[in-house]
Amino acid sequence: MTTVPHLLDALDPEQRTVATQVTGPLAVLAGAGTGKTRAITYRLAYGVQQGAYDQQSVLAVTFTARAAMEMRHRLSSLGVPGIQSRTFHAAALRQLSYFWPQAIGGDVPEIAKHKASLLSAACNRLGISIDKQLIRDFAAEVEWAKVSMIDPYDYPQVIAEQHRVVPGNLDATTMADLLKVYESVKTEAGRIDFEDVLLLMVGIMQENDLIARQIRHQYRHFVVDEFQDVSPLQYELLNQWLGGRHDICVVGDVAQTIYSFTGATPKYLVNFESDHPGARRVELNRNYRSTPQIVSLANQVLRVKNNGAVGTDLPVGSVKLVSQRDSGPAVNFRSFETDEAEATEVASYVKQLISEGTKPEDIAILFRTNAQSEAFENALSELGISYTVKGGERFFERPEIRQAVGTIRRLGELSRKVLEPGSQDLIQTIKDVVGPLGWAEEAPKAAGAVRERWESLDALVVLAYAKQHLTIAEFARELDERANAQLAPELASVTLSSLHAAKGLEWETVILAGISEGLVPISMAETPAEIEEEKRLLYVGVTRARTRLLITYARSRGAGRVQKRRVSRFLSQMWPELPGQQSGTAPGRRTNVAKSKKTAAAEELTELEKIIFEALREWRKDEAEERSVPAFVIFSDSTLIDIAKAQPRTLVQLRVIRGVGATKLEAFGTPVLRLVKKLRSEWEEK
Incomplete structure (x- = not known):
């Protein structure tokens, strides 16, 4: 285990303040790139070393399986592998599975992986015409209502108060009926959904004092990451776990609240001291990720008002970032005549970067809607540049990867039975597995399906080099854990991603494409709160970049289209382009x-x-x-x-x-x- 002095020496003053308050209520306002995960993992390790708590009494809650896995790895490297790091759902499901026989009796009902079939049956009963897209919209509305703890009977009133648009052009009363019938269909099928896992645990702890005491005796100290994304349902479960206690550390950034449409709200972070009297609040504002040029733009974006005017103050709860990196290239701004021209020039810029030595995996093109992806896919393909669409086919679901992992898993089982530990060369073993599936030492020269297959398999080889100290059995377990967390090995390809899906990630070079009115903010954003969230989404995009940032938009959709676009109001005061500047003119260059x-x-x-x-x-x-x-x-x-x-x-x-x-x-x-x-x-x- 790392010694106490070394733990603290690795932290900046504000991170050290977080690490050394190991008990009591603590709210950490952590700006983008400020090392929040480092601060809270070192806090946990320091607390264990100081004897403030046992590892088994701590529950660290994250919002994604990927983040939970990363935290577990970091805690293990700091010598505290016994601390539980789980998502809200994973922690609740573990408790539900354990206590269900005692609280309800019998086995836990099957969890519906998707709501489509249940919602289709509910719609049929109500005579609602549906298609695949509408079912997805209804599923999202069901999830929002449940995590917001809105009873179907109260749904019409809440919708009216919040001016929320009901999907499928339904009236609020019909949607409320759909919520009721969906629950009936689900119950008749003997199934529960993911939101029920949290709801059931809340109910069990409220109604069964013995079970509540058992859980509270087990977990006495809590850390919650991304606290700005907590929903009312998650917050209620957290309060049940706490049981009136205040040993909790929450970490979040109001400026990165971009999931309110799923029920997330930053109010619990903003009002933390009200719920936990005497709480301490610490700001992490030293940005270690991005250059001063990028950080400057990020701070400026936060100051922009909904009408595009630049204010002097940051929104309540936001952190003014201060870059800790040396100066870098200026932020680049480009406008183009059409969407096609934008995609073509962006692809050319990417090709130039790669020819100059930038790795493809260090480049990302981010956009507001998934529909924007196709143009960039086509432009990159034309130039023979490999890309990965985040949110597309998942790495571990690709046929060649499933086949390879299955073989590796069988070899792992065999090695435990007949081989001495360390008797196999992991790298060579993985090469032997992926070779027959389409991998070779040299990459195929042509783009397309063959190249994509090779790149997927090559990612396993690259991972084997990084994990060559593991046995084949340990490597198989590593792959299983990554598959559960959807943590794919790094592919040697450019990333295409929506701004929402890019949260939590970072790249050396980021291209924010299509940043025009109607897209950022999206035309559907009408209320002040919705427009404010669109600004935060742009802020998230800007802060994904480490060294280079290019921001682009197209002035029209295509040749012959009369609709003219303007740059996003969030950048209009910072955009250096002069009226009448020609497409492709170097940004910031005055005539x-x-x-x-x-x-x-x-x-x-x-x-x-x-x-x-x-x-x-x-x-x-x-x-x-x-x-x-x-x-x-x-x-x-x-x-x-x-x-x-x-x-x-x-x-x-x-x-x-x-x-x-x-x-x-x-x-x-x-x-x-x-x-x-x-x-x-x-x-x-x-």
Whole structure:
């Protein structure tokens, strides 16, 4: 086990504060890329070392099986493998399976993996016409209602209060009837769904004090990751586990709340101290992932108001990031005439990066809707660039991988019976397994299905190199654990992903594509809360990038389409493109005409005006650094020249100058007037 001093030495001051408060209520506001998982895993290891609690008394709750697996690996490396790290559903299902005979009797009902057949039967009973897409929408609404703990009888009223759109053009009363009939059909089939796992455990703990005491005796200390994504149902289960106690550490980022449509709400993170009096709140704001240029844009996006104006304050509960990395390339902005041109140029940019040495797996193209993926798939295929669509066919469900894993599993069983540990060369064994399935030392030159098959199998070989210290049996267990967590080995291909699916991931180079009005924010977002969430979604996309970030949009869907798009309101104030700039012009590059006009205007200033202009530029530089934004976001040079010429004495006089809007007047008006007055007075005294 790592020693205590070494544990703390590996942390920054704020992370160390988190790690050393091992008991009592603690809320950690962790901005993107600030090392939250490191902080909480080191906290748990430190707490065990200090004797604050036993490993078996801790439950660490995550939102994905992938995150739970990663946490288990980290805890094991820190010498505390006994701490349980599970998702809400996994922890609840484990408890339900154990206590069901005692609480209910008999075996736990079968869990329906999908709701489609049950909902189809319910729709048939109600005479509702359906198709595959509508069934998915109904399933999502059922899940939202259940995790939001909304009774079908209360559904119409809640829908009206929240102005929520009912799927399938149903009225709220009919949807409420569907919720009721779905439950009846499910009960008649003797099955439960995933939401029932949590609901049943809440009910059992509320009604059976003996079982509740057993669970609370087992788990006395809790850590909950991604706390901004907790639903009312998950929060109720957590409260049942706690039983009025306050030994809980929660970690989250309000700015990354992007799943409210599934019932997630940041209110429990924002109001944590109200539920846990005396709680401590710690901010992690040192971003270790992204360059200052990317972090600056991320902070600026959070400040944008719903109408596109740039505010001065971050939303409540958000963290202002401070990059810990050296300066990197400027954020790149590009616009194109059509969707096709955008996809073609983005693919060319990717090819250029790869030719310059960037690994394909270090590049991601992110977009708002899955429908946008096809254009980029086609453009990448045209250039022979391999790609993986996140959310598409799962790695461990591919036929060649299922066949390979089955063989590896059988070899693992055999090795435990007849072979000495370590007597097999893992790498060679895996090569022998995948060779007959389509793998060779050299990759196929052509793109297509053969290449995709090779890349899948090659990922197993690469993983074997990384895990060569394992036996074949241990490697088989590693694959099973990865399959359960859907944690695929890294493929040597470019990632295509929706912004939602990209949360929790990161790449060296990220391309945010299609960032225009109607897509970001999506046209369906109408309420202030929905538009605010779209802004957070863009923030998540920006903070996925480590070193390079390219943001693009197309001005129309295609040739002959009259609809013209505008850049997203969340970027309109930061977009460096001039009106009339040609498609593909390097972002931020001003035309020679624009440069000459600005230079001529500066040369025409009087001596005093030049002094004021230069002083304003220095002030702007300091202000931009303080706010972590590009200088032009404060005021353009042209606006500073006009201010130097006008030398305004009042806010009203300053307001009429081009480039000084109401928002900037409120934020910068007083210091600008004060500086102009000071310089004018000094000049007059000479």
